[in-house]
Amino acid sequence: MAVSYKKLWKMLIDKDLKKKDLEEQAKVSHYVVSKLYRGENVTVDVLERICKTLDCSMDDIMEFVPDDKS
Numbered sequence: 001m002a003v004s005y006k007k008l009w010k011m012l013i014d015k016d017l018k019k020k021d022l023e024e025q026a027k028v029s030h031y032v033v034s035k036l037y038r039g040e041n042v043t044v045d046v047l048e049r050i051c052k053t054l055d056c057s058m059d060d061i062m063e064f065v066p067d068d069k070s
Contacts, residue, residue, distance in 0.1 A: 001064045005036045008061035011054060026053040 012022060019033050026049045035042050047058055054061070 002067045003039060003041070003062055004065045005039060005062050007063060008036065008050070011056065011061060015054070022050065022053070026050045 012018070017025075019037070022028070023030055023033055026046075028046055028049060032042055032046055047062070050061060051058055
């Protein structure tokens with residue numbers, strides 16, 4: 001199973017925020033946001049900071065999807 005963060009990007013659009021705003025408000029690096037954009041693994045700590053910043057749960061920003069390699 002792979003992780004998709006499409007929900008996060010939609011939420012940022014809905015809240016009229018840019019990736020740079022997320023970096024600053026959630027105190028995460030540009031590298032971490034790039035990893036999220038590419039659907040790569042990040043720590044739960046990072047996801048927790050993003051959820052606190054956006055006032056949401058992890059289910060609101062990510063979902064598990066079938067892995068393309070399967």
